[in-house]
Amino acid sequence: MQNQISSSNEQVNLPLFAYYPVNRAVLDIPLRIRGGHNFNLLTAYDDALTSGANFRTFFEWFREREDLENENRKYINVPSKPEGFQFPDLQLKSVRNALEQLIPEFKNLTVHRNPLRMEVEKNGKQLTVNQLSDGEKCLMAMIGDLARRMAMANPACDNPLEGEGIILIDEIDLHLHPKWQRMIIPKLIHVFPNCQFIISTHSPHVITHVNSTSLYRLKLTNTGMVAEQPNESYGKNVDRVLEDLMELETTRPSKSC
Numbered sequence: 001m002q003n004q005i006s007s008s009n010e011q012v013n014l015p016l017f018a019y020y021p022v023n024r025a026v027l028d029i030p031l032r033i034r035g036g037h038n039f040n041l042l043t044a045y046d047d048a049l050t051s052g053a054n055f056r057t058f059f060e061w062f063r064e065r066e067d068l069e070n071e072n073r074k075y076i077n078v079p080s081k082p083e084g085f086q087f088p089d090l091q092l093k094s095v096r097n098a099l100e101q102l103i104p105e106f107k108n109l110t111v112h113r114n115p116l117r118m119e120v121e122k123n124g125k126q127l128t129v130n131q132l133s134d135g136e137k138c139l140m141a142m143i144g145d146l147a148r149r150m151a152m153a154n155p156a157c158d159n160p161l162e163g164e165g166i167i168l169i170d171e172i173d174l175h176l177h178p179k180w181q182r183m184i185i186p187k188l189i190h191v192f193p194n195c196q197f198i199i200s201t202h203s204p205h206v207i208t209h210v211n212s213t214s215l216y217r218l219k220l221t222n223t224g225m226v227a228e229q230p231n232e233s234y235g236k237n238v239d240r241v242l243e244d245l246m247e248l249e250t251t252r253p254s255k256s257c
Contacts, residue, residue, distance in 0.1 A: 022174060024174070107121045146167065169197065182209055212234065
């Protein structure tokens with residue numbers, strides 16, 4: 001099957017499988033690029049189930065696509081365009097759309113060459129990615145990586161973000177401000193409507209924005225792991241989630257603290 005896809009001249013769409021573990025917060029932004037890369041259809045699966053969001057790979061992919069986009073820019077008003085002309089680059093467009101929908105404060109993600117760095121406009125202010133908080137970098141890396149993989153795996157789709165996939169995310173609330181924890185699940189479902197998300201969390205801010213029909217509480221018993229489905233979750237306040245669903249006796253400080 002892999003050989004058939006690799007040798008085929010036709011564009012095909014493939015379902016994506018990806019896993020984002022808790023160590024996705026370790027972000028490596030390269031100061032220089034060593035060697036070339038071959039980003040094709042099947043590389044959408046590279047390390048998809050092992051390393052999570054690799055900012056180095058995302059950075060190098062983004063720079064390569066942006067170089068190609070800038071090369072095509074000069075042919076916009078030329079009647080005779082080169083073979084494969086595309087402007088704006090559809091894969092980059094998918095990543096930009098995903099980031100701007102999930103993180104509206106961020107716009108105009110781009111790579112500058114001298115010195116080599118990735119920059120983004122946050123609320124009208126130009127910042128390097130290294131200047132962002134851990135939560136911002138972690139979310140940007142995960143969303144950028146997922147959108148990149150979806151764009152690569154769905155070259156025949158008008159909107160690659162509508163491709164199919166199964167996405168596992170451990171501790172979705174990792175380093176996120178409570179405001180982002182509240183919006184992350186609804187926005188993921190909106191931006192990637194045909195993906196099935198399997199997500200773990202310990203955040204009541206996440207849980208209160210998930211319908212109980214999609215929520216399972218895992219408990220380890222003497223007979224093994226048990227999955228319980230709560231009667232209600234959506235719209236509960238934080239105290240009720242902590243006490244009713246997460247089994248805290250009280251949210252008030254105890255005398256022993």
